[in-house]
Amino acid sequence: MTTDAPPPHEPRYAVPARLWRALDRHRPPGVDAVERAWRSPVRGPWLTSVLGAVLLAALPLVVVTGLLDWIAYGPRFDQAFPRDVGWLHPPVFDWPTRPAWLFRVTQGLHVTLGIVLVPVVLAKLWSVVPKLFAWPPARSVAQVLERLSLLLLVGGILFQSVTGLLNVQYAYLFGFDFYTAHWYGAWIFTVALVAHVAIKLPRMVTALRGPGFARTPVERTAPEPSDPDGLVARRPGPATTSRRGVLALTGGGALLLAALTVGQSVDALRRTALLLPRGRRVGDGPTGFPVNRTAAAAGVTAERAGAGWRLSLRAGDRVVTLDRVGLLALPQHTATLPIACVEGWSTSQTWTGVRLRDLAALVGATGLTAARVGSLERGGLFSRATLHGGQVTDPDALLALRVNGVDLSPDHGFPARVVVPALPGVHCTKWVAEIVFDG
Numbered sequence: 001m002t003t004d005a006p007p008p009h010e011p012r013y014a015v016p017a018r019l020w021r022a023l024d025r026h027r028p029p030g031v032d033a034v035e036r037a038w039r040s041p042v043r044g045p046w047l048t049s050v051l052g053a054v055l056l057a058a059l060p061l062v063v064v065t066g067l068l069d070w071i072a073y074g075p076r077f078d079q080a081f082p083r084d085v086g087w088l089h090p091p092v093f094d095w096p097t098r099p100a101w102l103f104r105v106t107q108g109l110h111v112t113l114g115i116v117l118v119p120v121v122l123a124k125l126w127s128v129v130p131k132l133f134a135w136p137p138a139r140s141v142a143q144v145l146e147r148l149s150l151l152l153l154v155g156g157i158l159f160q161s162v163t164g165l166l167n168v169q170y171a172y173l174f175g176f177d178f179y180t181a182h183w184y185g186a187w188i189f190t191v192a193l194v195a196h197v198a199i200k201l202p203r204m205v206t207a208l209r210g211p212g213f214a215r216t217p218v219e220r221t222a223p224e225p226s227d228p229d230g231l232v233a234r235r236p237g238p239a240t241t242s243r244r245g246v247l248a249l250t251g252g253g254a255l256l257l258a259a260l261t262v263g264q265s266v267d268a269l270r271r272t273a274l275l276l277p278r279g280r281r282v283g284d285g286p287t288g289f290p291v292n293r294t295a296a297a298a299g300v301t302a303e304r305a306g307a308g309w310r311l312s313l314r315a316g317d318r319v320v321t322l323d324r325v326g327l328l329a330l331p332q333h334t335a336t337l338p339i340a341c342v343e344g345w346s347t348s349q350t351w352t353g354v355r356l357r358d359l360a361a362l363v364g365a366t367g368l369t370a371a372r373v374g375s376l377e378r379g380g381l382f383s384r385a386t387l388h389g390g391q392v393t394d395p396d397a398l399l400a401l402r403v404n405g406v407d408l409s410p411d412h413g414f415p416a417r418v419v420v421p422a423l424p425g426v427h428c429t430k431w432v433a434e435i436v437f438d439g
């Protein structure tokens with residue numbers, strides 16, 4: 001097959017040239033008007049590359065910390081969501097208990113960065129949006145494939161941001177399971193991101209090595225020479241802002257979001273977490289810290305959690321039953337440990353209770369491989385959790401009875417709850433009724 005030589009100033013078409021040319025000739029109504037409407041002279045390789053470099057540095061962290069959160073949930077015990085991931089199963093390891101702040105940092109980074117990057121993503125999309133309306137949509141088969149990968153990339157990041165943000169807001173507006181959607185969305189996005197970086201990295205490096213525009217004021221802001229990617233407007237209008245103005249607006253937006261978000265992970269700044277449902281109004285006193293699920297919501301009544309409550313410990317066919325007075329008579333241990341929720345917030349409190357390994361010894365469990373914890377709560381995704389051997393035997397792994405010097409409040413898990421260093425909040429089971437030790 002031959003490609004007709006293009007007349008001068010006409011774009012080149014690859015095979016099948018006839019198709020691309022025919023598309024070009026039959027321009028749908030409105031494409032020219034739309035093309036003329038994108039006139040900002042700041043669009044071009046430099047701005048897109050600066051924003052791209054920021055995302056290239058930060059997005060891998062969001063992806064990796066997201067994957068780590070899945071691993072921290074404990075796929076070995078079938079308690080990472082989604083449960084069945086087929087051949088997409090990444091290598092997993094038992095989540096360590098040290099440093100105790102590990103999960104607090106991985107999930108905090110995942111959620112906080114995900115939120116803070118929203119303005120950068122929007123600015124990046126703004127810088128390339130005219131290409132969405134470019135006609136013909138492609139001039140080669142390779143370009144068709146590249147544009148399809150962009151669909152997955154842009155669709156992927158918007159989908160991940162929206163589902164993640166809604167999850168943090170506890171707004172389950174979508175009719176599908178959050179974990180499953182966010183997991184598969186992450187893979188689609190990651191594959192598209194890798195392809196995009198492989199294709200565009202050389203362009204980005206070239207643009208960043210070229211003349212910079214970080215200091216150019218509005219008066220001297222002019223379009224870059226037209227580029228092969230078609231980022232520069234064909235008919236640019238006068239500059240109304242400089243490139244550094246765009247970057248300042250984007251960075252300012254990111255900083256503002258950061259300021260309104262960090263409070264969910266830093267106890268002293270809790271009240272500044274204005275965007276987050278678990279950021280504000282946490283009550284007063286020693287038990288005044290965020291609550292994930294209240295006792296009322298979990299159907300745990302004062303009666304069931306009151307004087308009649310018993311803890312049952314099992315190992316093999318041995319059973320030991322204790323009431324709260326009995327537990328308080330055992331050696332007590334105090335540790336300052338975080339509760340870190342996968343929805344983004346975390347808090348550090350000082351817990352007192354019985355070491356899990358002491359409870360295991362009490363029921364004669366040795367060579368611990370796991371402990372299965374069950375709550376008074378019935379049903380509920382987090383009414384049970386399995387801890388691996390290392391999480392049971394850590395010297396700070398507790399069945400907590402008190403917090404900050406007072407009894408646990410009903411909402412924080414009275415009469416007893418699990419707290420283990422670096423354990424995801426979801427597994428810090430409240431209103432514990434039973435622990436089965438596997439050896």
Ligand SMILES: Nc1nc2c(c(=O)[nH]1)N[C@H]1C(S)=C(S)[C@@H](COP(=O)(O)O)O[C@H]1N2
Pocket residue numbers: 289290291292293298339340341342375377380382383384411412413425426427428429430431
């Ligand atoms: N029984 C039970 N325990 C539970 C939960 C639950 O829904 N039911 N939520 C978990 C989650 S997701 C978190 S983040 C922590 C929060 O603990 P807090 O409410 O005491 O802060 O409790 C965990 N323990």
Ligand SMILES: [Mo]
Pocket residue numbers: 292340341342343425426
């Ligand atoms: Mo949580």
